[in-house]
Amino acid sequence: MTDPDDLDEQRLLAAYRALPRPEPSAALDAAVLAHARAALPAARPARPRWVTGLATAAVLTLAVGTGWQLREAPLGDGPSSPAPIESDQGSGSSEPAVAEALTTDDDVANKAEAKLGTAEAEEQPADRMRDSAPRQIREERQAATQDPAAGRAQAARPLSVPEAPAAAAVPAPRSAPRPAAAPPAPAAPPAPAVMQEAPAAPAASTLPKASGRAVEGGARDKRGTIDTPLADPAPRADRAPNEPEADELQSYEGQAATQSAPRTLSPLEWLDAIRRMRDQGDARRAADALAQFRAVYPDEPVPDDLKSLLP
């Protein structure tokens, strides 16, 4: 049996559902929905999917591109990578300095000479380029005369030829020789200790020492090893005629006096070196050296014993 109360309830509910069913107006609906739509973006700003996709693609492209560039950089010779010493590329503006710094034998000198691409370098004979090493030695000695302690310290250094530092000196300007007519400036008198340090060793040992010291001397003059004597010629104008400088000049792989080297010598030293060349039977080089001597010291009289070498 059905409960009378339930039956009454069902009848009442049925009667209620038969009542009119009013609903909100369209304006009320629009107001409520507009409010809901307006509140939604403020609470949770929705970002279009294409924006996220585009941003992701851009980030990936940038990352891949950067990684690719970083991977490629060590493989190629970038313009910023230092030019290797033996490289045949480059303008050659800095290679002469490197080549001169490494002029330890004729092969290297010839190689450096072959690399000289500029007209200025072509005007230089190879022997002039090789002469930079003795000049370097002299330069260091001269520096040692000004600072004996430093000179002794340099003398105690190993005589290795560090090529890497030489390469680091690539930016050094070229060793363009000065006009031969430029007379050397007077220098301070050399200290006796420096005179004793002057090597009378054969050229084979002198050149590495010169190169090594040239590199070490870069601490004083980063521009290189060749320009220092030109910038500060400091010729041994007051040296004695028989000081080892002449021997050093003469023993430099048989190279006679060059245009640049004698400019650091006093007239007496130069003439003495010319005499030694002549005495050794190398009249041609002696004559060349004498000609250069006259060009550098036009006012100096030519000794009678050397006049035979004049043209």
Add this chain to the structure above:
Amino acid sequence: MANSRTLALVSTERSDESLMQAWVGGDAAAFEALYARHRGMLFRYLLRSLKQQTATEELFQETWVRVVAARQRWQPQARFSTWLLQIAHNLMVDHWRRQRPAESDPETVLAALDAPEEDRPDAQWTQFEQRRRLQRALEALPDEQREAFLLRAEAGLGIEEIAEATGVGRETAKSRLRYAMARLRELLNP
């Protein structure tokens, strides 16, 4: 009401809770479906409780504004219709507290009901008169009893849900609903 019909078609399959969660997650269409499903029930509940068209529209809109504002606090365990009617109930209580006890005005309510045309012919006068008497009987009920009946008849809530929506105990809600039913029977069958 083409608009309401369109909205009603949208809200046919998904549950209220699913729509609510989707809307909280940013789906604007979910709210439209939810609104279409409950707009009529809420409006009638408010209209037959308040018996004032203007107050009904005001509280109807305010109820949805509260829903929008409090959507982040909604718990999926709660039934959406119960939560919605609870908000409406609280607004009505505040409204009643602000207003002096309004004198029953059945004519105003009946005028707002906008009865269908087919119910008004003279041939159906008896049926129309029965509905009018039911409406008058509803208006004569105490507010708590009428609200309990409306929650039962309009929203289909059970005793537990009526108690939850109105903020009273289960027995209180059951008692209110029982007294409402008895009073309506007396008024309809004098």
